[in-house]
Amino acid sequence: MASLLTPGSPSTPVSTESPVWDDLDRAMGQMFIMGFEGTEVTPQIKILIEKHHLGTILLTAKNLKSAEQTTKLILDLQTIAHDAGHPVPLAIGLDQENGGVNSLFDETYIQQFPSAMGVAATGSTEMAYDIAKATGQELAAVGINWIMGPCLDVLTNVKNQPLGVRSMGDDPEEVSKFAVAFMKGYEDAGLATCGKHFPSYGNLEFLSSSLDVPVITDSLEQLSLSALVPFRNAISHGLNGMMVGGCAMSSAGVNVMHACLSEQVVDKLLRDGLGFQGVVMSECLEMEALSQNIGVGGGTVMAVNAGCDLVLLCRLFSVQQEAIKYLKLGCEDGAISENRIRKSLKRVLDLKATCTNWEKALNPQGISSLSTLRPSHTKLSADAYNASITVVRDKERLLPLSHTLDSDEEILLLTPLVKPLPASALSKGSVPASVTGSTTPWGKCVSLMSGENVFRELGRSLARKRKGRVLHTSYTAHGVRPSHEKLINRSSAIIIVTADANRNLYQHGFTKHAAMICKSQAMQGAERQEKPMVVVSVSSPYDFALDTSIGTYICTYDFTETALQTLVEVLIGDLAPTGGLPGTLSQNQSHQHTKQHWLVEAFDEDRDTTALDDLLQKIEQEGPVNQRSELFGCSSSTFLLHNGGIDEGHFVVRNSSTGSLLGFCCTYLFKSTATGVIGAILVDPDQRKLSIGHSLHSRAIRNLLHQGSVKRFQLGSKLPGVFLGIPTNNNVERKRLRRWFGSMGWNAALSRPLSSMILKDLSTWSAPEKVSRSMKQAQVEFDLVHGQQYAECIMEHVKTSSRQGVTEVYELALADQSSCGVIRAKKPKDGTVLGTVVLCSPGASWAELLPALKDTNNITWAISSPVISPSAGEYSTLLQGLILLGIRQVKEQQADAVLLDCVDSDGEFAGLSAMGFTVLHNFEEVSCDAASMSVPA
Numbered sequence: 001m002a003s004l005l006t007p008g009s010p011s012t013p014v015s016t017e018s019p020v021w022d023d024l025d026r027a028m029g030q031m032f033i034m035g036f037e038g039t040e041v042t043p044q045i046k047i048l049i050e051k052h053h054l055g056t057i058l059l060t061a062k063n064l065k066s067a068e069q070t071t072k073l074i075l076d077l078q079t080i081a082h083d084a085g086h087p088v089p090l091a092i093g094l095d096q097e098n099g100g101v102n103s104l105f106d107e108t109y110i111q112q113f114p115s116a117m118g119v120a121a122t123g124s125t126e127m128a129y130d131i132a133k134a135t136g137q138e139l140a141a142v143g144i145n146w147i148m149g150p151c152l153d154v155l156t157n158v159k160n161q162p163l164g165v166r167s168m169g170d171d172p173e174e175v176s177k178f179a180v181a182f183m184k185g186y187e188d189a190g191l192a193t194c195g196k197h198f199p200s201y202g203n204l205e206f207l208s209s210s211l212d213v214p215v216i217t218d219s220l221e222q223l224s225l226s227a228l229v230p231f232r233n234a235i236s237h238g239l240n241g242m243m244v245g246g247c248a249m250s251s252a253g254v255n256v257m258h259a260c261l262s263e264q265v266v267d268k269l270l271r272d273g274l275g276f277q278g279v280v281m282s283e284c285l286e287m288e289a290l291s292q293n294i295g296v297g298g299g300t301v302m303a304v305n306a307g308c309d310l311v312l313l314c315r316l317f318s319v320q321q322e323a324i325k326y327l328k329l330g331c332e333d334g335a336i337s338e339n340r341i342r343k344s345l346k347r348v349l350d351l352k353a354t355c356t357n358w359e360k361a362l363n364p365q366g367i368s369s370l371s372t373l374r375p376s377h378t379k380l381s382a383d384a385y386n387a388s389i390t391v392v393r394d395k396e397r398l399l400p401l402s403h404t405l406d407s408d409e410e411i412l413l414l415t416p417l418v419k420p421l422p423a424s425a426l427s428k429g430s431v432p433a434s435v436t437g438s439t440t441p442w443g444k445c446v447s448l449m450s451g452e453n454v455f456r457e458l459g460r461s462l463a464r465k466r467k468g469r470v471l472h473t474s475y476t477a478h479g480v481r482p483s484h485e486k487l488i489n490r491s492s493a494i495i496i497v498t499a500d501a502n503r504n505l506y507q508h509g510f511t512k513h514a515a516m517i518c519k520s521q522a523m524q525g526a527e528r529q530e531k532p533m534v535v536v537s538v539s540s541p542y543d544f545a546l547d548t549s550i551g552t553y554i555c556t557y558d559f560t561e562t563a564l565q566t567l568v569e570v571l572i573g574d575l576a577p578t579g580g581l582p583g584t585l586s587q588n589q590s591h592q593h594t595k596q597h598w599l600v601e602a603f604d605e606d607r608d609t610t611a612l613d614d615l616l617q618k619i620e621q622e623g624p625v626n627q628r629s630e631l632f633g634c635s636s637s638t639f640l641l642h643n644g645g646i647d648e649g650h651f652v653v654r655n656s657s658t659g660s661l662l663g664f665c666c667t668y669l670f671k672s673t674a675t676g677v678i679g680a681i682l683v684d685p686d687q688r689k690l691s692i693g694h695s696l697h698s699r700a701i702r703n704l705l706h707q708g709s710v711k712r713f714q715l716g717s718k719l720p721g722v723f724l725g726i727p728t729n730n731n732v733e734r735k736r737l738r739r740w741f742g743s744m745g746w747n748a749a750l751s752r753p754l755s756s757m758i759l760k761d762l763s764t765w766s767a768p769e770k771v772s773r774s775m776k777q778a779q780v781e782f783d784l785v786h787g788q789q790y791a792e793c794i795m796e797h798v799k800t801s802s803r804q805g806v807t808e809v810y811e812l813a814l815a816d817q818s819s820c821g822v823i824r825a826k827k828p829k830d831g832t833v834l835g836t837v838v839l840c841s842p843g844a845s846w847a848e849l850l851p852a853l854k855d856t857n858n859i860t861w862a863i864s865s866p867v868i869s870p871s872a873g874e875y876s877t878l879l880q881g882l883i884l885l886g887i888r889q890v891k892e893q894q895a896d897a898v899l900l901d902c903v904d905s906d907g908e909f910a911g912l913s914a915m916g917f918t919v920l921h922n923f924e925e926v927s928c929d930a931a932s933m934s935v936p937a
Contacts, residue, residue: 020087027341028327029053030348031304033093033281035314039065041076044317049077050084052324055348056091056146056310060103067109067142071366074143078361088352089361093146093194096135099165099558100539109370110138111377114388116151117165117541118557120178120582122387128181131384134377136189141369145355146192148243150182152230153196155583156218157203158542158749164500165539165557167202169583170749172229179230180237187238192355194241194281195234198270199259200227201245213258213289219251220269226735228274235276240351242276244308246283246290258283258290261299266307279344279351281310286319297326304336309344385566388557390541390579395551398532400573401493405532407468409492414484414514415455415474416507418499418559455497458564465572477506480513488517493532495571499559501543502750508543511535512929515550536567545585546747547932555581584742584749598695603650603664605640611654611661612636615682622685630727630921633851638720639666639679641849645808646670646719649703653692662687665696668717669707672807676704676930679717697744701933713933715746715926716754718805718865720849721901724754725925734924741926745933751924753905756852757917758860759887760897767884768914775881778874780834781826782885787817794822797833801867809838809865812846819844823885825878834871835878837886838864841893850901852920858896863887865902876911883915 021027033056036045048054057077064070074092081090095103099115113119113131120128132150139147153163155170168175179195186193200223204214218227231242244260256262260282270276282303285296294302296313300323303311311327313320330336391399398404405411452474459472471487488494496514501507518531534552537543538559544550554570554577556563569575603612613636623629641648647669653662666679678700683692704710716725726741726748728734738748759765785794791814798810813820825835840846840862842853853860863886868875883900890898903912905922 018087021342021345024331024338024341025328026053026087027345028324028331030055031310031327031341031344032056032320032323033058033091033310033312034320035060035063036317037062037315039063039069040073041080044320045077046080048317048320049080049086049090053084053086054090055086055088056093058093058148058312058314059144060095060314061105064104067104067106067138067370068367070104071142071364075362075364078143082358082362088349089145089356089358091146091192091348091352091356092144093148094139094144095148096139096144097149097151097166098131098135100560101166104139104142104144109367109374111135111374111381112560112562113381114384114563115165115558116168116178116182117582118388118563118579119384120168120174121390121541121555121557121579122384123580124387125177125181127384127387128178129185130380132182132185133189134185134373134380136186136191137373138370138377140190141365141373143361143364144191145361146194146241146351147186148194148196149186150179150193150234151196152179152198152234153200153202154227154230155202155749156200156226158502158540161202161204162503163201170202170585171583172226174583176230176233179234183234183237183239187354190355192240192351194243194279195231195239196243197245197247198231198242199223199245199249199265200231201247202227204247213246213248213287215248215250216259217251220253222251232274235274235278239276239278240354241279241281241310242270243281243312244270244283246287257293258299260308261290261294261302261306263306271307277347279309279347280307282308282312284312284314285323286314286316291319296322297329299323300326301330301335304330304340304344309347381562385562386569386575386578388579389563389566389570389575389577390555390557390581391570391577392541392545392553392555392581393548393551395548396530396532398493398534398552399571401532401534401571402466402573405466405468405493407466410469410471410490411462411466411493411495412487412491413455413459413462413470413472413495413497414510415452415458415472415497416499416504416510417452417474417476454559454561454564457561458497458568461565461568462571465568465574475507475510479506479510480517484514485517488514488531489521491531493534494518495534495536497536497538497559498543499537499539501537502540511544511550512931534571538563538567541581541585542747542749545581546742546745547928548745548934549929549931555579584739598653598662598690598692600651600653600695600699603652603666607659608652608654608661609636611659612639612652612664615661615664615684619682619685627729628920630723631851633854634722635848635851637848638722638851641668641719643719643808643812645672645811647707649700651696651699651703653695660684663692663696665700666720667700667704668719669704669710670804670808671709673802673804674709674711675714675804675927676707676710676712677714677717677804678704679720680723693740694744705930705933710930713928713930714804715741716923718803718902719808720851721756722851723923724756724902724921725751725923728753728922728924738924746926747928748924748926751926754923754925755903755905755909756920756923757900757903757912758852758897758920759900759915759917760858762887762891762895762897765887765891765916767887768916771880771884771915774877775884778877778881779828780878780881781828782823782881783826784821784823784839784885784889786814786821788814790814790822793833794824794836797836797869798867800869801865803865806865806867810836813838813840813844813864816845819847821889823882823889825872825882833869835866835868835882837866837882838862839886839889840864850899852899852901859894860897860899861890861893861895862899862901863890864900876908879908880911880915883912887915 035058098113151166153167154172154175155167168178183193246258249256259265285299296319459470463470498507518533521531535550536554538556541555570577620629620631650666663683665681668677726737819841821839847853
């Protein structure tokens with residue numbers, strides 16, 4: 001039973017069964033968490049506390065100027081609640097994640113600590129606990145009693161994920177370990193905790209419109225095996241609260257517009273599935289997509305019925321009043337039961353019992369406590385940053401720069417234009433009076449130091465430390481300009497700063513271009529033939545972690561002044577860095593090839609064909625009984641293309657006594673796109689974990705690199721169509737393979753999801769009405785052609801695609817006019833080809849390369865290699881139209897099923913599913929620049 005102290009008597013407990021809660025309005029007030037504008041108590045927040053019994057307030061940077069002002073503001077709020085007869089104090093929440101995400105800044109009393117990922121880079125859960133406790137002590141001193149943390153998200157896909165270093169990494173177990181340490185630190189400082197962002201913001205798909213919410217496309221099974229692991233562990237260790245996000249969910253078994261409004265997510269998944277009994281808080285219902293799609297009033301009722309105990313409304317008083325009104329209406333008309341209100345009330349009071357009472361709320365420790373804590377926290381901050389900063393590579397031993405360059409040699413510092421870091425409103429002595437609010441992805445606040453200024457200060461600090469000249473200029477999406485080239489030519493060494501280059505691709509392109517310039521220049525008076533270049537990531541370490549062409553790479557995990565000062569000490573040599581990359585990056589980095597080295601031989605078609613067939617059959621039989629293997633229908637001839645446009649190189653590890661194959665690897669160089677491909681690495685199930693795969697992979701990469709003309713490397717091949725990439729049907733196996741290929745130097749985090757799909761039962765299939773209607777409205781003509789007489793116009797159109805294997809598929813189809821055809825979409829006026837697809841019958845000469853066509857019980861045709869012209873406006877309409885006509889042609893041939901051999905799961909999946917296609921196999925295609933792949937040892 002929850003009990004707290006009454007305002008009238010500090011020792012008298014108030015339970016959820018007390019008569020004071022008979023007033024349902026008072027109970028409902030405990031179900032809101034609200035914010036307000038301003039650094040002092042406003043009439044609006046006073047009304048919410050006094051009239052509407054608001055029980056929880058979320059403060060943000062816009063409310064806070066300094067530690068002293070924050071203490072006074074919170075005490076004023078608690079006093080209003082006390083004088084208004086609140087039975088329990090206000091819960092006062094705050095985001096204080098450290099790194100670049102702090103709501104409260106005070107350069108005298110509030111310490112700066114590394115970001116969550118920066119703390120994980122220290123490798124020390126003890127350090128994480130100490131930092132969390134220190135942060136909690138400082139917040140508790142000013143009156144905060146509930147911290148919005150820890151962040152429990154796992155970066156299962158680092159591409160285009162704005163969460164970045166707010167996450168502790170991409171390894172669920174490691175995130176769990178550090179999250180629990182953070183929790184214990186906060187709790188021991190006297191704060192309640194709130195995990196976020198359930199069910200995970202680590203793999204979101206982003207759409208273009210502000211009215212579209214990010215989407216989680218992982219299935220519940222996939223989430224359970226990875227993203228939900230830290231949430232489950234935090235719950236088992238006593239997490240007090242959970243923030244459920246406003247994102248959508250769309251996968252097999254779940255289709256949710258906003259997670260926090262869904263009973264399936266809150267009550268079923270979070271409470272029943274994970275056993276969470278604490279306070280559930282919704283995403284802010286003022287978010288544009290939610291308020292426009294559903295409305296705040298309706299959203300409030302939906303959130304409560306879904307299982308949320310606290311409804312978050314961050315800013316607008318009118319909207320907050322609307323939410324209160326609709327919660328009351330929901331109770332009055334029976335949409336929300338009184339029992340539902342009572343359940344939430346108990347949970348909220350239970351949380352408050354862990355972190356506050358009236359004696360504590362009305363007597364904050366304030367500045368005197370912060371002054372006492374300051375010396376130890378200052379030292380902890382320095383120790384944390386020193387232990388966090390990571391030198392990922394220094395292949396040419398450029399560090400420290402004091403050993404590489406003389407003081408009279410110039411260094412060029414190149415930095416991107418980035419959004420300023422958030423800090424408290426008008427922090428004392430930190431922000432010029434002219435600075436106004438700026439928007440970050442996570443809220444509005446006032447900058448501490450603009451992005452360019454913080455890097456300018458980095459250059460000045462470096463110049464002071466090395467007692468030499470440092471030139472500094474910024475770069476933008478315009479790339480390497482002539483002015484940049486002149487400065488690079490003039491300087492003796494280059495330092496390039498990046499900040500989330502995977503999302504800001506211009507930074508990646510600029511860095512690679514600058515690296516090329518540096519490699520082409522000899523440094524005068526030195527033995528080294530390349531101009532020294534150091535790349536520093538000041539946010540996500542994923543920028544160049546696995547790109548070994550960047551020889552010297554450092555990660556700081558944030559670009560606060562403290563982090564960049566630590567960077568200077570590393571560059572100069574005053575500090576020996578000890579940080580390590582978090583998660584699977586660390587496993588990749590520390591991987592030592594202390595493996596057996598097997599003799600790898602070239603595949604001999606006469607000698608090894610039968611043995612390869614035996615190996616394929618053995619591996620296929622080892623697969624799950626209820627799941628069709630990717631190797632179904634494969635034979636040794638599947639991997640032998642015998643195509644003049646493709647150079648093949650296949651390798652085996654064999655038992656020379658018996659002639660059996662222990663492993664097989666196939667590689668292809670597609671000349672049309674200069675793409676080097678590993679099509680498959682297969683190892684005898686009885687001989688795994690003996691380094692056979694490692695030896696085959698090393699030989700394959702070495703062979704492709706020696707070709708000389710390779711521009712890109714790729715895992716997975718369209719021809720032969722066996723493995724389009726890393727198989728992902730089995731999530732456990734997917735994780736194992738991603739980790740294994742990561743240890744080989746591939747960045748599996750930047751993969752491209754692909755699928756093969758199949759449409760069965762063609763005899764009963766009919767086209768969806770919407771697709772047929774769209775086809776009639778489209779200003780496009782379609783035809784089916786066969787043979788080489790159409791090759792010129794079709795191949796000219798196909799050149800618009802840079803995808804590996806597409807050119808070769810069309811050449812094969814045009815050469816086999818009796819069994820293959822090409823459907824064209826054309827402009828009616830001038831016959832310009834807008835789109836094409838290939839039709840392939842099971843009797844085609846190259847059908848052997850598509851083993852999925854082999855089905856003893858059904859006649860299956862293939863639709864392959866759609867190419868839509870960049871000038872075509874309606875990509876989806878054209879694609880669906882081409883496939884629709886393909887299906888009709890196949891149906892006329894009395895076929896039973898049609899295969900789509902390669903589908904982009906990101907952009908095409910939904911439309912094709914609506915046409916009746918189901919997934920046969922899922923893959924992740926992984927590719928990289930050839931320059932980033934080194935010859936394995």
